[in-house]
Amino acid sequence: MNVISTRQLGKSYGKIAALHDLNLEVRPGEVYGLLGPNGAGKTTTLRLLIDVIRPTRGSITLFGSKMSPRLRGRIGYLPGDLVLYDRLTGADYLRFCGAVRAHPDLSEAFRLAKRLDLDLDRPAGELSKGNRQKLGIVQAFGHRPELVILDEPASGLDPLAQREFHSYVREYADGGGTVLFSSHVLSEVEQVADRVGILLAGSLVVEDTVMSLKANAMRELTFTFGEEVPAASFGDIPGVQAAVQVSGTEVRCRATGAVGELVRTAARFPLLNVTSHEPDLEDIFVHYTEEHGDDD
Structure with a gap:
């Protein structure tokens, strides 16, 4: 059973079609990279998957079922436009997320924060862009979800943090987790993705393993x-x-x-x-x- 499956998925805003008949399948334990220029439909796709916006046509199943409150706890999400509570420290923000998810065990979140060299005692409003991004990544993985969906996760990270993050993603997938992420950073996709899909003007124009894409290029x-x-x-x-x-x-x-x-x-x-x-x-x-x- 695929973790993510879409059939003829489409989204339109009035006369503007943002996504055309997307058939996407993401397998268990896979890291799937979604590439595309600005306006290609990457963020629209991710928002549809987590039910922030609704499709104009087509269907989505996650873990073989339609989205429901029960499924939300099995998913971690990092938006591209991350908003934090500036007065909350990183630790307090993670505790808040844990309470909302009814998942008070923050041991994994604290371990990942340490790996990313993130100071959880500082208020979010005092954090740099890179450290705010680290906090967003930690909250996405911190409750040990089965599926993590990330919108431009490496944005703002320094090279050392990127390397540690990539290592963690591979470990997470090797342990059975599934990751779908979008990126403009092509080297990032090449390093961590098992398969790649390229979106152009709302359509998936190619999908294959990194190795096969390179072999046929x-x-x-x-x-x-x-x-x-x-x-x-x-x-x-x-x-x-x-x-x-x-x-x-x-x-x-x-x-x-x-x-x-x-x-x-x-x-x-x-x-x-x-x-x-x-x-x-x-x-x-x-x-x-x-x-x-x-x-x-």
């Missing part, structure tokens, strides 16, 4: 030969999108998928060196953005 290979080799020799190889003569002895190829045939062809000539630019999620994200003509 456009990559660039440069071959250096001991003598002049015509670029046309590489033009008809499956997967090769372009072959350009850089100099008399150097050929640059852009290719997708397996490159075995390309390398075998290059090996027929006096090959001296091969360099490869491996795609990262940023390359993939830009590729799909350009391919789908997203202007947001």
Whole structure:
């Protein structure tokens, strides 16, 4: 049974469609990263899932059921526009959240706060943006929920805090928890996500594992030969999108998928060196953005 499942989920604001027919499945113990530019529908999706806003069409099930007060206690949530009670200390804020959730055991919250180097004795109004974000993360995980939904969780975190947070997320998922998070920080998604979905203009345009996305993405290979080799020799190889003569002895190829045939062809000539630019999620994200003509 999937932890999250949506069917033909859509949300419109008057004549403006924010989300189109979203079919999303998130599995138990999975970290799922939702990528997209501003206005793509990421925050709308997360708010629909936790029932802050209601869909115009389609359906949502969490743990195989529709949202209910009973399910809320099994979910942790970090909004993108986190609002805190400035006069409450971090510890008091966590106690307040525990009371609202009827979950007074704050041991996990205090452990995570220590890992993130968060001072819980200071009022929230005195905290920096990064420390306010840490407090939001702690409250989302602090009651040991089965599912945590995070909107731009790394926003404002320094590199050390980001690294500790990523480690905690992986430990949480390895222990059976499930995480769905949105992000503009592509390196973050690449580090912690098991699967990635890219939203553009309210539509899910691609969904796959990070490994598969990178394996099927456009990559660039440069071959250096001991003598002049015509670029046309590489033009008809499956997967090769372009072959350009850089100099008399150097050929640059852009290719997708397996490159075995390309390398075998290059090996027929006096090959001296091969360099490869491996795609990262940023390359993939830009590729799909350009391919789908997203202007947001």
